[in-house]
Amino acid sequence: MQAFEEITPNPKIDFSAIKEAVKLFKNHAGTWILASFFILLISLGYVFLMIPFNRVTHASAPTMPALLRLFLPSPTALMPRYPILIPIILAFYITTIFFSAGLYRMATKQVRGQSFSIRDLVRCDRGETISLFIFSIAFWVYHTCIRLVNYHLWYQSTLHPHSPLLLSAFYFGFALQLLIFITVDALLLFTLPLIVDQQMNLIGAISKSFHTLKRQCLMAMLFYIVVRIFAVIGWLLCAIGILVAFPVVTLSVTILYRNFFIGSSSPPAPDKKLFEPAIPPGN
Numbered sequence: 001m002q003a004f005e006e007i008t009p010n011p012k013i014d015f016s017a018i019k020e021a022v023k024l025f026k027n028h029a030g031t032w033i034l035a036s037f038f039i040l041l042i043s044l045g046y047v048f049l050m051i052p053f054n055r056v057t058h059a060s061a062p063t064m065p066a067l068l069r070l071f072l073p074s075p076t077a078l079m080p081r082y083p084i085l086i087p088i089i090l091a092f093y094i095t096t097i098f099f100s101a102g103l104y105r106m107a108t109k110q111v112r113g114q115s116f117s118i119r120d121l122v123r124c125d126r127g128e129t130i131s132l133f134i135f136s137i138a139f140w141v142y143h144t145c146i147r148l149v150n151y152h153l154w155y156q157s158t159l160h161p162h163s164p165l166l167l168s169a170f171y172f173g174f175a176l177q178l179l180i181f182i183t184v185d186a187l188l189l190f191t192l193p194l195i196v197d198q199q200m201n202l203i204g205a206i207s208k209s210f211h212t213l214k215r216q217c218l219m220a221m222l223f224y225i226v227v228r229i230f231a232v233i234g235w236l237l238c239a240i241g242i243l244v245a246f247p248v249v250t251l252s253v254t255i256l257y258r259n260f261f262i263g264s265s266s267p268p269a270p271d272k273k274l275f276e277p278a279i280p281p282g283n
Contacts, residue, residue, distance in 0.1 A: 011212070011259065011260045012216065012219075012259070013219035013220055013222075013223050013256065014256070014259065015226065017252045017253075017255040017256050017259070018226070018227070018230075018248070018252045020251075020252075020255050021247075021248045021249075021251035021252040022248055024111070024251050024255075025247045025251060027110075028110065028116075031106070031118060032106075032243075032246075032247035033243045033244075033247075034118055035102070035103060035106065035118055035246075035247070036242060036243045036244075036246040036247055037243060038099075038118075038121065039096075039099050039103075039246060040242050040243065042092075042095060042099070043096075046088075049088065089140070090136075090137070090140050093136050093137075093139060093140040093143075094133065094136040094137075094140075096136075097135055097139060097192075098122075098132055098136070099121060099122075100192060100250075101124070101128070101132050101195065101196050102120060102121035102122060102123070102124075103121065103247070103250040104192045104196050104197075104250060104253075104254060105120045105123065105197075106250075107193075107247075107251050107253075108193060108196060108197040110251070111251075111254055111255060125199075127199055127201070128195060128196060128199065130201075131195050131200075131201050131202040131205070132195065134202050135191070135195075135202050138202075142184075146181065149173075182221050182224060182225065183217065183221060185224055186213065186217065186220040186221040186224035187209065187210045187213050187214060187217065187220060188206060188209050189209060189213060189223075189224060189253055189256070190205070190208070190209035190212060190213070190256075190260070190261070191205045191206050192205075193253065193254055193257040193261075194208055194209060194257075194261070197257070197261075198261070212260055212261075223256070227249045227252055227253065230248065230249060231245050231249050233245065
């Protein structure tokens, strides 16, 4: 086994991480597909639960252009019309964040060369639970604000379709939101891996991710766009695509995390006194 000190972090955005992620996925495809299938069932349950409410609101709510919907949360009038749905939507966000963290827990173990299983999807200590719960609330508030602003802007644009200046202002607003959305998500790319791998609190993980990626912000944004498009393609291919897209996107981000952060602060392998080395980049 390679000595831990011989592993040198490689702190740069490298798109070969996606290719390596596909390779790692193939090595444990069964475990990853099972984990993704479990998350898919929860997502589909939420979608079917919301269908009756979506039909009512979509009849009067305008539809955003498809290109914007790839990155920005879709506009919605659900919460203003049905406040009772807020706990359901919030519960879905909390569940999504917790299971996303579970996928990163599985991925960090795999890139470290440790054994992992479907049980890692739900394995979570008290510190992680608190950080993930707070992150879920913050993430929900962040997305909700964007959704409501999107709904208001696009709805107003449909009321004034013959005003070029007004429409230009609305599209500029959408473009600005898109830029902010991608930038924030890209700079916080390592938040969940830092929480589950280094047991950092939420503020520490957000700060470390931000300060690590801010000098490579443009490359981080481009990487985020690529993996986001890959995830969207997975959704468009329905179940089969999602079962592959979820793990590959998670592994891609985790491989970047490994390249940036593997070092003396990484936690040891379970039941071992010495640190378990990660797989060196490219191998």
